Amino acid sequence: MARLVASDLAHRLGRQAEAVCRYYLSAGLKQGNYWLVGDVRNTPGRSMFVRLKDSPKGPAGKFTDAATGEHGDLLDVIRESCRLNDFADIVEEARTFLSMPHPESEPAQKEHAATPVPSGSAEAARRLIAMSQSIGGTLVESYLRNRGITAFRGTGNLRFHPRCFYRPDEHSPTETWPAMIAAVTDLSGRITGAHRTWLAPDGLDKAPIDTQRKAMGDLLGNAVRFGVPGEAMAAGEGIETVLSVREAIPGMASAAALSAAHLAAILFPDSLRRLYIARDNDPAGNGARDSLIERADAAGIEAIVLSPRLGDFNGDLRVLGIDALRANVRVQLAPQDVTRFMTLTA
Missing domain, CATH: 3.40.1360.10 (Dna Topoisomerase Vi A Subunit; Chain: A, domain 2)
Structure with a gap:
C-alpha cells in the first residue's frame, strides 16, 4: 500500500515538476528541460539536475546528482529538503503541496506580477504562500524550537519567507523582515488567508517591530x-x-x-x-x-x-x-x- 501511495504521489508531483522545484529547491534555476541545484537538500550549486518533462531518458521529476551519484524522485526531494524521516510526514507534505497554489514558470510569473490584487485579500494571501518555502532548516524552525516546540509532523501549513514586506503605517516606508507564514484554510483545505509572524534576523524571537503579527484574507470560520x-x-x-x-x-x-x-x-x-x-x-x-x-x-x-x-x-x-x-x-x-x-x- 505504501508503495502504491508513493508511486501515485511521485507521478502527480512529476506533472508539476517545475513548481515542485521552485518551491523546494529554490536555490536552483531552470535550464532547458532541467532544474539545476547543488543537491537534494537545496544547497546552491549546479551538480544536481531534475528532469522537468517526460523524455525517453525517463519521467519528469527524476533527479541525479552528478557529484555524488545520488538519484531519486520528487518525494525524495521533499523528504530531504524538509528534513522529514517518517513516511506519513512526507505523504502529508506532498499532499499539502498538491492542494496549494504553486510557484509558476518564469513567463507566467511576470504576467502574474503585472496583475495586482487588493492588499490583504485572499488572493494576495495565496500569492504570498506560493512564494514561501517549507520551514525545515529555516529561521521558522529556529524560532519554534526556541519556544520549546519540536513536533513538526503535520505542519505543512507553516512556511518561511526570508523577506516579507512590513509597513508600520501608510506614511512609513516598507521594510522587509523574515517571517513565519501560516496558511489559513477552510474545511476543504482551500487556502483563504495567511498569517504573518515577523521574526528577528537570528530567528530566536519575533522581530523588534510594533506589530509583530498580521493576518490577511478571509479568516472567519477558518483556521x-x-x-x-x-x-x-x-x-x-x-x-x-x-x-x-x-x-x-x-x-x-x-x-x-x-x-x-x-x-x-x-x-x-x-x-x-x-x-x-x-x-x-x-x-x-x-x-x-x-x-x-x-x-x-x-x-x-x-x-x-x-x-x-x-x-x-x-x-x-x-x-x-x-x-x-x-x-x-x-x-x-x-x-x-x-x-x-x-x-x-x-
Missing part, C-alpha cells in the same frame, strides 16, 4: 490546521499555543483560529464529535471558550476545555517543561483519547 481531523480535534487561538498542545497530544488534529473572536466562530468538520478548546487564561479566552461551548453543544459536539497552568500553553511548555505540560493535559482528556492520542509520548 491554520495541523493534521486531518476525525472524531476529535483541539482548537485554540495562537499558533504557538496550538503547537504547544500538540507537543502533548501529537496524534490529534488541531487548529489555530488566530484570535479569540475567530476561535469562537471556528467551523466544525462533519466528522467531529469531541472538541478540545485550548483556552488562554485571560478574559478574551474565557469569552471565546463560552461561545464555542455553546455552539458545539448546539451541534451535538462534546466540548472539553483544556486549561494551562500559566497564561497559555506555550508558557507552560517553556517555563514548566514538556513533562509537566503532558501531565496537565493528560488529566483533562477523555480517557479514550489519552490512549489514542498520547501513545507517541508515553
